[in-house]
Amino acid sequence: MIQLEYLGLAILDGLVNGFSIALIASGLTIVFGIINIVNLAHGELYMLGALVSWVLVSAGLGYGSALIVAPLVVSGMAVLLNMLILQRFGHEPGPTMLATFGILLIIQQAGLAILGPAPRAISPPFNPPVEVGGFSYSGFKLFIGLASLATCLLVSVIFDKSRLGTLLRAVQENRLMVGSLGIDAGRVIMIGFALAGGLAGLAGALNSPVRQIHFLMGFDALVASFVVVVLGGMGSLRGTLTAAVALGLLESLTALFLAPTASRVVSMLIALSYVAVRRLGQAGGGSRS
Numbered sequence: 001m002i003q004l005e006y007l008g009l010a011i012l013d014g015l016v017n018g019f020s021i022a023l024i025a026s027g028l029t030i031v032f033g034i035i036n037i038v039n040l041a042h043g044e045l046y047m048l049g050a051l052v053s054w055v056l057v058s059a060g061l062g063y064g065s066a067l068i069v070a071p072l073v074v075s076g077m078a079v080l081l082n083m084l085i086l087q088r089f090g091h092e093p094g095p096t097m098l099a100t101f102g103i104l105l106i107i108q109q110a111g112l113a114i115l116g117p118a119p120r121a122i123s124p125p126f127n128p129p130v131e132v133g134g135f136s137y138s139g140f141k142l143f144i145g146l147a148s149l150a151t152c153l154l155v156s157v158i159f160d161k162s163r164l165g166t167l168l169r170a171v172q173e174n175r176l177m178v179g180s181l182g183i184d185a186g187r188v189i190m191i192g193f194a195l196a197g198g199l200a201g202l203a204g205a206l207n208s209p210v211r212q213i214h215f216l217m218g219f220d221a222l223v224a225s226f227v228v229v230v231l232g233g234m235g236s237l238r239g240t241l242t243a244a245v246a247l248g249l250l251e252s253l254t255a256l257f258l259a260p261t262a263s264r265v266v267s268m269l270i271a272l273s274y275v276a277v278r279r280l281g282q283a284g285g286g287s288r289s
Contacts, residue, residue, distance in 0.1 A: 027045070037189070127140040
């Protein structure tokens with residue numbers, strides 16, 4: 001029998017993890033879901049944000065500087081990758097996937113050279129216990145969840161209400177038409193990459209004090225991001241947030257019965273099965289009409 005305290009703790013932990021996944025996946029939603037460009041190196045941008053945070057904190061600059069510098073550094077890296085490599089392939093799916101896979105390996109090896117093979121850690125700058133519903137929870141993890149949620153909602157509002165969101169969707173639909181209207185589609189895509197990189201870098205910086213920082217940490221982030229982007233509906237930032245929360249809760253609740261690794265595998269299998277069943281249902285509905 002599961003104690004009510006453990007259930008409440010699992011739900012709160014699932015919400016916090018879900019908000020963190022949503023922040024990472026928001027950048028992928030912009031590049032993949034809205035602009036329709038496959039970036040397999042997105043998880044490595046998240047790792048890079050955590051790496052920059054570790055370097056800054058190790059140099060004695062403080063965690064607050066990491067929250068500012070890491071998103072800027074990763075945003076700049078994303079812009080450079082797009083400008084120097086991906087634009088040369090015209091953002092075609094096949095060459096872009098191959099190029100970003102190569103970038104993934106390069107960033108991983110750079111991370112290995114800087115971090116070494118052993119995981120690194122950052123101490124939380126603050127971590128007061130917070131009483132929630134009769135149980136105690138990490139104040140810093142609660143800060144991560146609230147900061148991630150606020151950022152996701154802000155980005156969603158910007159893309160729903162601003163001219164930038166309209167331009168990004170227009171570039172996805174018809175780049176030639178956008179160009180004929182005097183709008184530089186390449187610059188719009190560049191801004192999209194900058195925002196996506198900044199979000200990944202911020203997610204890495206936020207989570208660096210509660211995650212092991214190692215050169216392979218981007219893989220899990222990439223897989224989770226792709227799952228929630230597809231699960232939430234391509235190009236929908238609010239759908240990404242909803243799907244990420246559902247995945248976070250599913251993983252946290254299954255961890256009450258299973259080991260952490262098994263819990264992650266089971267939750268991913270359930271999410272992927274749902275996507276497959278939904279796709280088959282849509283295909284079946286289309287064939288009857």
